[in-house]
Amino acid sequence: GESVGLHLPTLSVQEGDNSIINCAYSNSASDYFIWYKQESGKGPQFIIDIRSNMDKRQGQRVTVLLNKTVKHLSLQIAATQPGDSAVYFCAENRGSSYKLIFGSGTRLLVRP
Amino acid sequence: EAGVTQFPSHSVIEKGQTVTLRCDPISGHDNLYWYRRVMGKEIKFLLHFVKESKQDESGMPNNRFLAERTGGTYSTLKVQPAELEDSGVYFCASSRPGTGGNGYTFGSGTRLTVV
Numbered sequence: 001g002e003s004v005g006l007h008l009p010t011l012s013v014q015e016g017d018n019s020i021i022n023c024a025y026s027n028s029a030s031d032y033f034i035w036y037k038q039e040s041g042k043g044p045q046f047i048i049d050i051r052s053n054m055d056k057r058q059g060q061r062v063t064v065l066l067n068k069t070v071k072h073l074s075l076q077i078a079a080t081q082p083g084d085s086a087v088y089f090c091a092e093n094r095g096s097s098y099k100l101i102f103g104s105g106t107r108l109l110v111r112p
Numbered sequence: 113e114a115g116v117t118q119f120p121s122h123s124v125i126e127k128g129q130t131v132t133l134r135c136d137p138i139s140g141h142d143n144l145y146w147y148r149r150v151m152g153k154e155i156k157f158l159l160h161f162v163k164e165s166k167q168d169e170s171g172m173p174n175n176r177f178l179a180e181r182t183g184g185t186y187s188t189l190k191v192q193p194a195e196l197e198d199s200g201v202y203f204c205a206s207s208r209p210g211t212g213g214n215g216y217t218f219g220s221g222t223r224l225t226v227v
Contacts, residue, residue: 043218098212102155
């Protein structure tokens, strides 16, 4: 699989606990945000997205919170499972551009 | 539908050599993107094709990198000559016409190691 950088922030949680992964974005003009999950040897996979006119969006076991005042995004995973172990990236998108700007990633480790 | 396919999955080359990465997008996806993740840092945009046209190549690091998408189907990314700092994972993604980030499908990436 891919070699993950030694400098990645790591969050270690007990199986069954809730996880919160945080991300700060850079540009107040960004209006669309996505969370991706990347497992070893695979490409990023879409988890959940949110537009800037919302501050919360829920999916299955995941919730994204957006705080535009402090340019902060978080991903909450309920009842974390071993299969959730991966690197998580936030990404922002601006206007009509299709280009994504990624954050540096957080490694999530789930302890059995 | 079949996913985005990248080839090779791994490549190890010597500094100064040439490497060509290939991406086969999902059929019907006019948008094709190249991104890379160097030294475990964030994933960075390289360029965006719409069919065979380069829509945005603002992320291409220098003229050692050349991307093509002849015929608007598969794409290649050539690095010539490769340098040590080019090592990393190169991802390709595609999306349908009119869709952006939530419509992306990423390939598994090509891990390039320049020694």
